[in-house]
Amino acid sequence: xxxxxxxxxxxxxxxxxxxxxxxxxxxxxxxxxxxxxxxxxxxxxxxxxxxxxxxxxxxxxxxxxxxxxxxxxxxxxxxxxxxxxxxxxxxxxxxxxxxxxxxxxxxxxxxx
Amino acid sequence: xxxxxxxxxxxxxxxxxxxxxxxxxxxxxxxxxxxxxxxxxxxxxxxxxxxxxxxxxxxxxxxxxxxxxxxxxxxxxxxxxxxxxxxxxxxxxxxxxxxxxxxxxxxxxx
Numbered sequence: 001x002x003x004x005x006x007x008x009x010x011x012x013x014x015x016x017x018x019x020x021x022x023x024x025x026x027x028x029x030x031x032x033x034x035x036x037x038x039x040x041x042x043x044x045x046x047x048x049x050x051x052x053x054x055x056x057x058x059x060x061x062x063x064x065x066x067x068x069x070x071x072x073x074x075x076x077x078x079x080x081x082x083x084x085x086x087x088x089x090x091x092x093x094x095x096x097x098x099x100x101x102x103x104x105x106x107x108x109x110x111x112x
Numbered sequence: 113x114x115x116x117x118x119x120x121x122x123x124x125x126x127x128x129x130x131x132x133x134x135x136x137x138x139x140x141x142x143x144x145x146x147x148x149x150x151x152x153x154x155x156x157x158x159x160x161x162x163x164x165x166x167x168x169x170x171x172x173x174x175x176x177x178x179x180x181x182x183x184x185x186x187x188x189x190x191x192x193x194x195x196x197x198x199x200x201x202x203x204x205x206x207x208x209x210x211x212x213x214x215x216x217x218x219x220x221x222x
Contacts, residue, residue: 004154035212040120042200043155043212058209090154099143101210103154 003027004104006091012110019078021107023091031094032074033101034058034066036087043090049074050096081111118201118213125221130188132216134201137182141203144177146186149198149215158186158199188218196220 007022023032031050035043035058045058049068063085065077078085088108092101116136124130136144142163147155161168161175161184168175174187184203188195201213 040214042116042118042214043202045209048209092155099160100145100157101155103147103156105152105154 002105004091004093004102006089006104006107008107009105010108012112013081014112015080015082017081017111019081019109021076021089021091021109023074023076023104025072025074025091025093025102027093027095027102028071029093029095029102030071031096032068033092033094034064034074034076035090035092036060036085037090037106038087046076046089078109078111081109083111085109086111116201116203116211116213118199118216120214121217121219123219123221124191126191126193128191130186130191130195130218130220132186132188132199132201132218134184134186134213135182136184136201136203136211138203138205138211139179139182140206143204144175144184145200145202145210146173146175146184147200147202147212149200151197155200191218191220193220193222 004025033048034046044060047066067075088106091104094101118134145160146158148158149155172189176185198215200215
């Protein structure tokens with residue numbers, strides 16, 4: 001079984017809709033991250049969390065929010081989706097040393 | 113801001129060596145990583161190097177670090193078609209954030 005799972009794997013939505021992407025992990029890691037991947041731009045950090053209820057903004061947090069209600073779960077919300085949020089979204093986890101991040105399979109989000 | 117730069121494409125013949133290069137700007141980076149992304153999959157850590165090292169070898173992979181020039185490279189010996197993927201360079205920042213390069217798409221031709 002995968003250690004880091006993401007749901008949904010694919011989502012098509014319309015401008016203005018609220019969307020939630022879920023991430024779950026069975027690795028027992030404290031740290032969790034949300035990234036978006038755009039062609040030619042690599043991965044950019046949206047939000048990260050070092051523990052339950054701990055939330056930190058990353059490089060590109062505008063237009064997004066997150067929730068960390070449990071160690072194993074970290075959800076990413078787009079309150080009002082817009083087309084330039086069309087991207088591949090990755091969740092990742094790491095232990096408290098933070099040296100290696102383990103990535104989920106990604107969620108492809110398309111906003112029409 | 114902190115930048116990590118890579119060339120976007122590399123094409124090699126099967127059996128040749130591949131060298132993927134990366135430059136970064138944050139001189140305080142302590143860990144530097146190479147990740148591999150296969151089509152439709154997430155990123156998988158290939159190898160990493162501490163900033164106090166200048167070389168690390170792991171089977172077919174050799175990582176070279178030039179701290180003075182802030183240059184990191186990944187050499188894949190005897191490149192195989194299964195090595196075709198996107199390779200990301202990543203560095204840790206002073207605040208433990210990570211910054212990723214845009215990724216180098218390696219194509220291995222038979």
